[in-house]
Amino acid sequence: MATIKSFEVQGIVVSSVDYKESSKILKVFTRELGIVSVMARGAKRAKSKMQNLTSIFTLANFTLNRSKDFFYLEDGVILDLNIHLREDIKNIYAAQLCLELVNRSVVENEPQRDIFDLLAKTIRFLGISPNKHRLISMFLIKYISLMGYRPRLAQCVICSKKDMEKKGFSIEYGGICCIDHQIPYRYLEKNEYNYLLYLLYQRIDEVDDLDIVKINVDEKKINSMLLDFAQTKLEINRLMVFKAYQNFV
Numbered sequence: 001m002a003t004i005k006s007f008e009v010q011g012i013v014v015s016s017v018d019y020k021e022s023s024k025i026l027k028v029f030t031r032e033l034g035i036v037s038v039m040a041r042g043a044k045r046a047k048s049k050m051q052n053l054t055s056i057f058t059l060a061n062f063t064l065n066r067s068k069d070f071f072y073l074e075d076g077v078i079l080d081l082n083i084h085l086r087e088d089i090k091n092i093y094a095a096q097l098c099l100e101l102v103n104r105s106v107v108e109n110e111p112q113r114d115i116f117d118l119l120a121k122t123i124r125f126l127g128i129s130p131n132k133h134r135l136i137s138m139f140l141i142k143y144i145s146l147m148g149y150r151p152r153l154a155q156c157v158i159c160s161k162k163d164m165e166k167k168g169f170s171i172e173y174g175g176i177c178c179i180d181h182q183i184p185y186r187y188l189e190k191n192e193y194n195y196l197l198y199l200l201y202q203r204i205d206e207v208d209d210l211d212i213v214k215i216n217v218d219e220k221k222i223n224s225m226l227l228d229f230a231q232t233k234l235e236i237n238r239l240m241v242f243k244a245y246q247n248f249v
């Protein structure tokens with residue numbers, strides 16, 4: 001019999017479901033392998049040290065081994081339980097939104113380091129930043145871009161005109177447009193347009209640097225537009241956490 005080789009990966013548990021009497025099947029977004037399915041045998045047992053390791057939101061170094069198409073969890077070292085996500089309902093729904101979006105649009109078993117880093121950073125900052133909508137909007141616009149649908153914000157998606165006096169945002173065409181092209185669009189005030197640029201180009205750790213009083217943007221409105229944009233481009237019917245997120249965050 002061939003020896004089973006174990007190896008270590010860093011990952012975040014994005015979903016966890018019970019399997020038979022004592023086990024769990026996890027989806028883990030790993031930095032090295034992308035999203036993988038992992039069997040955690042014995043993880044449901046009351047005193048199992050695997051309990052925390054296999055909870056949703058946990059960031060850890062996981063020791064896995066592979067047999068055919070399945071990964072098995074051997075052991076792990078918890079790096080961050082992301083406790084802040086478990087104590088605040090707003091954080092839970094905001095984090096679940098990111099995880100569900102990733103889980104439903106990233107192809108399994110393909111490494112996606114940039115997306116992993118973006119997700120890990122966003123989740124960490126949910127515990128730091130009071131600006132939840134802005135943080136999630138930053139995540140959304142960057143995530144859509146990494147998935148190949150970076151919104152075109154420099155010129156009209158139809159006629160390539162720059163510096164239009166009045167701008168709309170076309171979800172269908174994926175960017176800004178003049179308002180007289182007979183296509184559906186959301187009207188963008190000048191400050192809302194600048195805010196979109198900010199979300200796209202600033203780093204996640206700069207999320208709290210914006211003086212929102214000065215720019216006076218309805219952040220919830222833009223957040224909702226970006227959510228529609230993400231779901232449309234990624235062809236996701238409706239996120240399960242969508243309603244809870246809209247009601248509580």
Ligand SMILES: [Zn+2]
Pocket residue numbers: 156157158159160161177178181
């Ligand atoms: Zn145009």
